[in-house]
Amino acid sequence: MTALLEIEDLRVTFNTRYGEVTALDSVSMHVNEGETLGVVGESGCGKSITALSTMGLIPMPPGRIAGGAIRLNGEDLTKVSDSRMRSLRGGDIAMIFQEPMTSLNPVFTVGDQIAEAIMLHQKVSRDQALKDAIALLDRVGIPSPDKRALDYPHQLSGGMRQRVMIAMAVSCRPKVLIADEPTTALDVTVQAQIFDLLNEIQRDYGSAIILITHDMGAISEMADRVAVMYAGRVIEDATADQVLDSPQHPYARGLISCIPALGKGAQQDRLAEIPGVVPPLHMLGAGCSFKERCSLTNARCGSEKPQLINHGAHPVACHAAEEGRA
Numbered sequence: 001m002t003a004l005l006e007i008e009d010l011r012v013t014f015n016t017r018y019g020e021v022t023a024l025d026s027v028s029m030h031v032n033e034g035e036t037l038g039v040v041g042e043s044g045c046g047k048s049i050t051a052l053s054t055m056g057l058i059p060m061p062p063g064r065i066a067g068g069a070i071r072l073n074g075e076d077l078t079k080v081s082d083s084r085m086r087s088l089r090g091g092d093i094a095m096i097f098q099e100p101m102t103s104l105n106p107v108f109t110v111g112d113q114i115a116e117a118i119m120l121h122q123k124v125s126r127d128q129a130l131k132d133a134i135a136l137l138d139r140v141g142i143p144s145p146d147k148r149a150l151d152y153p154h155q156l157s158g159g160m161r162q163r164v165m166i167a168m169a170v171s172c173r174p175k176v177l178i179a180d181e182p183t184t185a186l187d188v189t190v191q192a193q194i195f196d197l198l199n200e201i202q203r204d205y206g207s208a209i210i211l212i213t214h215d216m217g218a219i220s221e222m223a224d225r226v227a228v229m230y231a232g233r234v235i236e237d238a239t240a241d242q243v244l245d246s247p248q249h250p251y252a253r254g255l256i257s258c259i260p261a262l263g264k265g266a267q268q269d270r271l272a273e274i275p276g277v278v279p280p281l282h283m284l285g286a287g288c289s290f291k292e293r294c295s296l297t298n299a300r301c302g303s304e305k306p307q308l309i310n311h312g313a314h315p316v317a318c319h320a321a322e323e324g325r326a
């Protein structure tokens with residue numbers, strides 16, 4: 001199957017006070033039509049930078065795409081003009097941002113903001129765009145959409161603001177929808193509603209979804225495939241079932257073990273944890289970036305960077321997996 005969106009060997013750097021720092025190191029992943037790709041990892045691992053790079057929203061400078069390609073239907077987004085990227089962004093590819101209050105304009109009504117997105121990509125009048133905006137608010141489950149369209153962002157609850165963001169993102173039926181932590185700070189009931197809504201939109205529009213999250217529960221609920229990221233690299237790439245049932249990388253295994261166990265016979269004295277923290281990108285050094293937190297580290301791990309290659313059921317970047325020690 002031909003990938004709808006393909007990221008190949010993407011390398012992104014930033015100029016910092018420590019010099020040029022590599023934020024993404026040869027990141028590769030893809031998503032097919034109608035498929036949901038989960039991208040997981042701790043804060044600072046490169047998930048959002050991958051999404052922003054794909055959307056053409058990396059500030060340059062200080063950021064720079066130093067290598068690789070991002071292909072949407074075969075068109076390399078790293079080489080298109082700014083005007084071409086603006087026409088694709090919101091039309092063919094759209095993004096639901098993590099915090100609606102920082103993405104919605106506080107001085108315009110939510111109806112006007114959705115209508116603006118519609119008019120930008122479709123040849124319709126303002127009156128028609130407002131009607132379409134109200135229909136979209138109804139589509140995403142906002143009650144009394146004609147009245148809510150006249151509200152400003154601060155007048156809506158967190159769950160409603162996230163629904164407005166989804167309505168805006170799907171207003172032009174994008175081929176690829178990137179959802180960056182779409183349920184952050186929402187209670188579990190609203191989270192479930194948002195996931196149900198995304199599934200429903202995917203069924204209706206056939207969109208590919210990239211779900212960026214640190215929540216493995218969300219992955220089990222939504223994802224078909226999973227890319228596990230750590231310190232700016234993809235370290236495991238597999239189906240959701242493979243990652244959840246038989247993770248090969250020690251970091252992925254640690255993420256799974258941190259999920260609280262429920263049910264009969266699943267009592268735990270305390271929650272599992274991965275020791276240490278993600279190292280600063282300017283202090284990664286040689287070898288595997290996970291070596292300081294890994295119980296399977298040997299001399300090779302300290303000197304040689306593992307490559308994402310197939311050591312069995314699926315690709316994993318780990319010397320222990322390659323040597324059968326994982």
